[in-house]
Amino acid sequence: MINQLVFAYFAVVILFSAIMTISRRNPIHSVLFMLLLFFHIAGVFVLLNAEFLAAVQLIVYAGAILILYLFVVMLLQVDRETKSSRANRFWPWLTAFGVIIATEIALLVLRGSFPGENGVMMRTMPGTGVKELGIELYSKYLVPFEIASVLLLVGLIGAVLLAKKDAKE
Amino acid sequence: MIPLSWYVILSALLFTIGVVGVLTRRNVFIILMSIELMLNAANINMIAFSHYLQNLTGQIFVVFVITVAAAEAAVALALIILLVRNRGVVYVDEFNILKG
Numbered sequence: 001m002i003n004q005l006v007f008a009y010f011a012v013v014i015l016f017s018a019i020m021t022i023s024r025r026n027p028i029h030s031v032l033f034m035l036l037l038f039f040h041i042a043g044v045f046v047l048l049n050a051e052f053l054a055a056v057q058l059i060v061y062a063g064a065i066l067i068l069y070l071f072v073v074m075l076l077q078v079d080r081e082t083k084s085s086r087a088n089r090f091w092p093w094l095t096a097f098g099v100i101i102a103t104e105i106a107l108l109v110l111r112g113s114f115p116g117e118n119g120v121m122m123r124t125m126p127g128t129g130v131k132e133l134g135i136e137l138y139s140k141y142l143v144p145f146e147i148a149s150v151l152l153l154v155g156l157i158g159a160v161l162l163a164k165k166d167a168k169e
Numbered sequence: 170m171i172p173l174s175w176y177v178i179l180s181a182l183l184f185t186i187g188v189v190g191v192l193t194r195r196n197v198f199i200i201l202m203s204i205e206l207m208l209n210a211a212n213i214n215m216i217a218f219s220h221y222l223q224n225l226t227g228q229i230f231v232v233f234v235i236t237v238a239a240a241e242a243a244v245a246l247a248l249i250i251l252l253v254r255n256r257g258v259v260y261v262d263e264f265n266i267l268k269g
Binding site: 038 | 170171173174175176177178179181182183185186187188189190192193194195196198199201202203205206209212213216217219220221225226228229231232233235236237238239240241242243244246247248249250251253259262
């Protein structure tokens with residue numbers, strides 16, 4: 001019961017701050033609502049026994065990606081945002097389509113059933129799962145892990161190369 | 170015990186909010202943030218299934234999704250800096266330089 005209440009709180013705040021994120025006029029307000037959203041998503045991860053990923057969510061998403069967004073938004077002063085319209089002219093239609101699709105998915109999921117849903121507490125290991133995750137990541141998924149590091153290197157070089165000013169100007 | 174379908178519905182709603190954000194907003198920052206919303210919705214889904222199926226593969230995938238999201242944010246923000254430096258606006262409907 002208490003679990004469900006906690007989940008309901010997280011879900012309500014997640015959906016509220018997501019809607020606020022996409023509807024605010026000022027991008028800085030959007031980024032701050034996004035921060036609230038990431039904290040509550042980390043809470044959902046803790047509810048699902050994924051403590052390591054909750055920490056990664058806070059450190060990488062809230063700590064790195066979001067700060068990067070905030071920096072760029074603040075660096076390019078976007079003061080025109082207060083005057084012109086924030087959405088394109090089809091937004092009522094597109095929002096209506098979104099509502100329809102969301103209700104459809106929710107109804108479909110509520111009608112069906114998933115395996116292992118009938119109230120079985122599944123985690124058999126007494127530990128937190130961080131150890132098993134590490135073993136799995138460094139044995140079975142070692143090659144994808146290394147490729148991910150190469151991807152990060154490519155992202156780093158790409159970002160530096162794109163954003164640096166030309167020497168001639 | 171929370172039913173798995175609650176998590177699936179939560180992530181579906183979050184994903185739809187992200188899609189609506191990408192489709193409707195004009196500000197390119199908000200569009201990028203909506204993409205992050207969609208990635209987070211997928212992450213919730215994968216961790217929920219990983220928990221209920223007792224299989225760590227979902228959590229491994231989330232690690233990779235977060236990696237890709239970080240790289241994507243860095244490159245996309247560099248591209249936005251370039252675009253704004255060249256055009257002076259952040260609205261996607263004014264980025265029509267490929268139009269003849």
